[in-house]
C-alpha cells in the first residue's frame with residue numbers, strides 16, 4: 001500500500017540528555033526507519049560492557065533511529081557508556097501509573113526523570129507471562145505517553161490464532177484498545193511481533209509481514225486518519241537476523257525492526273541497523 005511516501009521527507013530528531021536530565025522524544029514526522037534492540041532479561045556486568053563496546057564500534061546511518069532496551073539494572077551503565085549520538089535508550093516496561101506503593105515497579109515518570117526517552121510496552125512475554133491484557137497495555141501506553149516517553153507498542157498473534165483464521169480479529173482487538181486510550185500517536189512506534197516468530201528462529205516471510213503491516217496501516221488510516229497512518233512507524237519483530245533483515249526491509253510497509261536475540265551480538269545488531277537501504281533518510 002502506497003501512502004504518501006513522498007511526504008516522508010522531513011528529518012526526525014530524538015534529543016538525548018544526560019542522566020537525570022529531562023528528555024523530549026521527538027519522533028519522526030515521517031516514517032524514519034527505526035530499529036529497537038530488546039535485550040530482555042539477559043546479560044551480566046561483563047557481557048553488557050562488551051556489548052556496549054561492540055555497539056560503539058559500529059557505524060549507524062544517521063537517517064535511522066536506533067534504540068536499545070537493556071534490563072533496568074544496566075540502564076545507568078549503558079547510559080553512561082553507550083555512544084548516544086548513535087543510540088537512544090529504552091526501558092522494557094513501565095508501571096501503569098505514577099510513583100507510589102508498587103513494589104518492584106518502575107514508573108514512566110522515573111524513566112523520564114532519569115533521562116530514558118523510550119519504553120517497550122505490550123511485549124508478548126509480558127502479555128503471556130505477566131497477564132497484561134489489551135486494556136492494561138493501552139492504559140500503560142497512554143500513561144507513558146503522558147509522562148513524556150516514546151512508546152514501542154507491541155502487538156501480534158499466536159500461531160493458533162493465525163491458523164484458526166482469527167489473526168485479524170486479534171490484531172483489531174489489540175489495536176482497538178490502544179486507539180481507545182491513545183490520543184496522540186506521534187510518539188508511538190507500533191511493533192508487529194507475531195508470537196510464533198519471537199525467539200523461535202521462524203521468521204515471518206517478507207510477504208507475511210508485509211500483509212499484516214499493510215493491514216495495520218489501513219486500520220490506522222480508517223481509525224486515525226491517513227496523516228497519522230502515514231507517519232506511524234510500523235516495525236516488524238520476530239527472529240530478525242543479519243541474514244533476513246534486508247529482504248524484510250524492502251517491504252513497503254516495514255519501517256524497521258524490533259530485535260530480540262540478535263540484539264545481544266553487537267556486530268549482528270549493527271548489520272540489522274544498516275538494513276534500511278534507501279529507506280534511511282539522507
Ligand code: PEP
Nearest residue numbers: 198199237238239260261
Ligand atoms: C522480541 O523479543 O521482541 C523479539 C523479536 O525477539 P527475537 O528477535 O529473539 O525473536
